[in-house]
Amino acid sequence: MTGPLANQQTDRSDLWRNPVPPNPGTSLALLALAIALGVAAATFRVIAAIEEVMTQSKVESAVIHWALWIAGAVSVLLFIPAYRSFTAARRAQAAIASSKLVDARVESAAARNFALITMGYAVSVVLVLSIGLFIIANDVAVGKTFIFIPLIFSSFGLVIRAFWTNVYIFCIGEVLVLVWGLVVAIARLIPGDAGRPIRLIATAYTDVFRGLPAIITIYLVGFGLPLTGLPVIRDFAPEWYAILALTLTYGAYVAEVYRSGIESIHWSQTAAARSLGLSFGQTLRYVVVPQAVRRIIPPLLNDFISLQKDTALVNVIGAIDAFNQAKIIASNHFNLSSVTTVAFLFVLITIPQTRMVDRLIARDQRRMRAGG
Amino acid sequence: MPLIEMNKVVKRYGDLEILKGLDMNVDQHQVVCLIGPSGCGKSTLLRCINGLETIEGGEIRLHGDRVTGPGVDLNALRRDIGIVFQSFNLFPHMTVLENVILAPVRVLKMPRAEAEERAMTLLQRIGLEAKAKEYPDRLSGGQQQRVAIVRALAMEPLVLLLDEITSALDPELVAEVLGIVRDLAQEGMTMLLATHEMGFARDVASKVCFLYGGVVHEEGPPEQIFGDPLQERTRSFLTKIISAGRL
Numbered sequence: 001m002t003g004p005l006a007n008q009q010t011d012r013s014d015l016w017r018n019p020v021p022p023n024p025g026t027s028l029a030l031l032a033l034a035i036a037l038g039v040a041a042a043t044f045r046v047i048a049a050i051e052e053v054m055t056q057s058k059v060e061s062a063v064i065h066w067a068l069w070i071a072g073a074v075s076v077l078l079f080i081p082a083y084r085s086f087t088a089a090r091r092a093q094a095a096i097a098s099s100k101l102v103d104a105r106v107e108s109a110a111a112r113n114f115a116l117i118t119m120g121y122a123v124s125v126v127l128v129l130s131i132g133l134f135i136i137a138n139d140v141a142v143g144k145t146f147i148f149i150p151l152i153f154s155s156f157g158l159v160i161r162a163f164w165t166n167v168y169i170f171c172i173g174e175v176l177v178l179v180w181g182l183v184v185a186i187a188r189l190i191p192g193d194a195g196r197p198i199r200l201i202a203t204a205y206t207d208v209f210r211g212l213p214a215i216i217t218i219y220l221v222g223f224g225l226p227l228t229g230l231p232v233i234r235d236f237a238p239e240w241y242a243i244l245a246l247t248l249t250y251g252a253y254v255a256e257v258y259r260s261g262i263e264s265i266h267w268s269q270t271a272a273a274r275s276l277g278l279s280f281g282q283t284l285r286y287v288v289v290p291q292a293v294r295r296i297i298p299p300l301l302n303d304f305i306s307l308q309k310d311t312a313l314v315n316v317i318g319a320i321d322a323f324n325q326a327k328i329i330a331s332n333h334f335n336l337s338s339v340t341t342v343a344f345l346f347v348l349i350t351i352p353q354t355r356m357v358d359r360l361i362a363r364d365q366r367r368m369r370a371g372g
Numbered sequence: 373m374p375l376i377e378m379n380k381v382v383k384r385y386g387d388l389e390i391l392k393g394l395d396m397n398v399d400q401h402q403v404v405c406l407i408g409p410s411g412c413g414k415s416t417l418l419r420c421i422n423g424l425e426t427i428e429g430g431e432i433r434l435h436g437d438r439v440t441g442p443g444v445d446l447n448a449l450r451r452d453i454g455i456v457f458q459s460f461n462l463f464p465h466m467t468v469l470e471n472v473i474l475a476p477v478r479v480l481k482m483p484r485a486e487a488e489e490r491a492m493t494l495l496q497r498i499g500l501e502a503k504a505k506e507y508p509d510r511l512s513g514g515q516q517q518r519v520a521i522v523r524a525l526a527m528e529p530l531v532l533l534l535d536e537i538t539s540a541l542d543p544e545l546v547a548e549v550l551g552i553v554r555d556l557a558q559e560g561m562t563m564l565l566a567t568h569e570m571g572f573a574r575d576v577a578s579k580v581c582f583l584y585g586g587v588v589h590e591e592g593p594p595e596q597i598f599g600d601p602l603q604e605r606t607r608s609f610l611t612k613i614i615s616a617g618r619l
Contacts, residue, residue: 268457271424272462275455275524276474277450277475278447278474291463
């Protein structure tokens with residue numbers, strides 16, 4: 001062969017004809033073993049410390065004992081991938097010694113992979129341990145302040161009853177927001193010169209209420225409207241001021257969700273529908289909105305989750321929701337454990353929803369890739 | 373009187389003038405093929421005829437009635453002028469049958485049972501009655517485009533506009549779509565089609581219009597346009613098509 005490629009190709013080809021043997025991964029495997037050993041030792045040290053604290057504070061609980069010893073046993077499991085890494089590295093060395101390059105590559109890759117698995121799990125065990133240490137630090141100060149079990153149990157009934165106020169506010173709020181948001185979204189999409197002032201007002205509304213912090217809206221509505229003395233409105237219960245304020249705020253967000261959903265439907269769909277003689281309204285009703293609804297469910301649920309969490313803000317206007325109730329209990333007992341209960345309740349209701357949003361988003365992405 | 377008359381039609385996008393005073397007629401039962409280089413305004417012209425685009429000058433008449441300018445009932449116009457797009461534009465959330473009956477039921481207020489019956493007859497003609505309950509994404513491109521044609525036909529339009537309907541199809545699927553257009557031509561359906569399928573145009577067209585420079589640069593029967601074009605531009609366009617092996 002002639003030409004500039006000739007020499008270069010010979011050099012490259014030589015690399016493949018005489019390949020370099022791989023690094024067997026022994027050092028990484030030894031490191032993994034050392035880490036497994038260190039983490040197991042640290043785990044048992046922390047377990048012992050927690051046991052000691054429990055004896056000192058005369059807490060007797062079989063459950064906690066068992067949990068601790070299971071945690072200890074789990075940390076020992078780290079030796080499994082570490083050991084497999086080590087044996088794979090040994091086999092890789094043997095393969096290199098007998099010039100079986102392909103076997104050597106396979107084994108050394110396994111050695112590296114098992115070593116990395118060991119390290120990944122070790123990091124998570126260390127994180128859990130540090131949380132345990134944080135809780136028992138300074139004579140269990142953290143534990144007693146945030147998770148004082150007796151107070152959690154004694155205040156649980158009060159807190160969960162107050163939590164119904166939050167549920168009430170966000171259930172009604174979500175229904176109102178769905179309707180109100182759609183009204184605002186359509187107002188922003190009204191076509192033509194005649195619709196311009198309506199579009200402007202709707203745009204101004206969304207700008208203002210998306211810019212305004214929810215807590216300020218709640219404050220203004222909850223304290224302001226009763227002062228105005230307007231009939232009917234002045235007699236609202238605090239929960240209803242909260243619902244009104246949250247509807248105003250989240251109506252603006254949800255209107256944008258609707259609008260982006262409607263605008264995300266490609267104009268060719270509208271062109272096809274209008275070409276068949278469907279009117280603007282019919283096109284929205286039968287072609288655009290049905291397709292938009294599927295796309296907006298994930299962002300809509302996200303906004304609902306925010307709305308649910310923001311029901312905790314209503315304590316500024318004195319509604320007795322779970323947070324406000326928990327604060328009262330906390331100041332009576334000089335201990336925040338009842339607030340932890342509220343935190344736990346909020347997390348409990350939002351986790352299934354966030355998981356569902358994730359699944360819906362994943363489903364939509366699969367569908368997009370399928371070209372539908 | 374021609375079915376569609378276009379007089380001095382001007383279409384601008386901002387500063388860009390696409391149609392520069394275009395004149396053209398389509399008679400009843402005629403199949404008119406629009407050919408010309410990309411961006412010469414073939415698709416734009418079709419979209420102006422059914423009111424998807426407004427025009428800046430001139431006028432378009434249907435059966436002598438002016439259908440451009442303010443005050444025109446566009447929904448009524450579009451009932452009578454069917455269009456099929458390059459990218460099918462079926463409604464993905466509806467089955468094939470629902471796609472076909474949507475406009476007859478919602479626009480013509482036809483009873484659902486009757487609309488379904490007529491839709492099934494049309495689907496049978498194109499051999500897709502078995503796919504009536506499927507969603508469009510389960511169909512091949514050729515099948516989708518055939519359904520799109522049937523969806524337009526379900527409105528019994530006076531004229532059918534076909535906007536490069538085979539450009540998005542794999543080569544082996546083109547024939548099944550063009551077969552339907554050929555059948556429609558034989559039945560006397562008035563059609564105006566923008567196309568790059570020169571062989572097909574030569575076969576079915578009653579008239580071929582070469583669009584260039586925003587006007588109809590040359591028009592005539594297919595034998596003349598493809599056999600012995602008078603204009604230099606037409607000649608060089610066709611030479612390029614032939615050297616690409618497309619005629």
